Amino acid sequence: MAEAVLALISATALLLGSPGPAPLALAGTSAAFGVRRGLPFLFGILVGLSVAILGASLGLAALFQAYPPARQIVQGLGAAYIAYVAFKIATAPVVQGDDGRENAAPRFIDGFILNLLNPKAYAAFLALFSQFLLPLAEPGTAFLATAIVCLLVATVVDVAWLLLGxxxxxxxxxxxxxxxxxxxxxxxxxxxxxxAILQ
Known part of the structure; x- marks a missing residue:
């Protein structure tokens, strides 16, 4: 069991910790606005990630396979939103508050939507649940335990990106x-x- 947990932790850290839209947005947000003002965005990302975990474990892959346009729609919405967050970071005031935009930092809802529509998150969790599901007797418990480990690792990784920024x-x-x-x-x-889209 310990080997399975270590394998899951390693795979999750590699898949979610690689420089993708959410980690880079976290680092960019804290670099632009500071760690404290980036915390709501971090919490939104983690809640959105929780929804992605739930979606992956409930068979979002089956929906995407049965209705390919659904995947393209989610990818398109996700791409547009990630581009919006990137624009928000790139055009942020250079000195905090130098143009009166006190609320210019990405908010909780921005982080939530970013990961809710992030195709990389769903792909990562579909891979993790199909390859690294913890070997517990009860399937429901195995999915729950795997989801908790993934969320804990994601929290550590995302906090690290926020602190790096x-x-x-x-x-x-x-x-x-x-x-x-x-x-x-x-x-x-x-x-x-x-x-991610071209893969």
Whole structure:
């Protein structure tokens, strides 16, 4: 059992910790607005991830296979929303509050929608549940235990990305460097999105 848990933790950390739209958005948000103002966005991402876990465990793959346009619609909505969050990070004021936009940081709802419509999250959980389901006698318990481990690992990974952005942000006090960092995170988010779509 310990080996199965370690395998699940490793696979989850690799799948969810790789630079995709949500991790890059977290780092970009905390770099632009600070860790504290990025916390609502983090919580939204984790709640959206919980919905993705539930969707994967309830057979969202079956829906996408039966109705291929549903997958394309979700991917299109997700792509548009991720591009919106990337734009929001790239165009954020260089000095917090320098244009009066106190609420410019992505909010809880932004994080929730981002992961709710993030095709990478569903693909990751479908892979995890099909390959790394914990070997427990009762299937319902196995899915629940696997989901809890995945969510705990995702929380650690996402907090690490948020803190990374918070560490990088203060290092760039000059407006030009700060703008370049935000634009870089936004471009990386869109590139990760395009890479995921083209796979």
């Amino acid at each position: 918070g560490i990088i942000g203060p290092l760039l006090k000059r407006p030009r460097s700060a703008r370049m960092l935000r634009v870089l995170f936004a471009v990386l988010m869109v590139a990760a999105l395009l890479w």
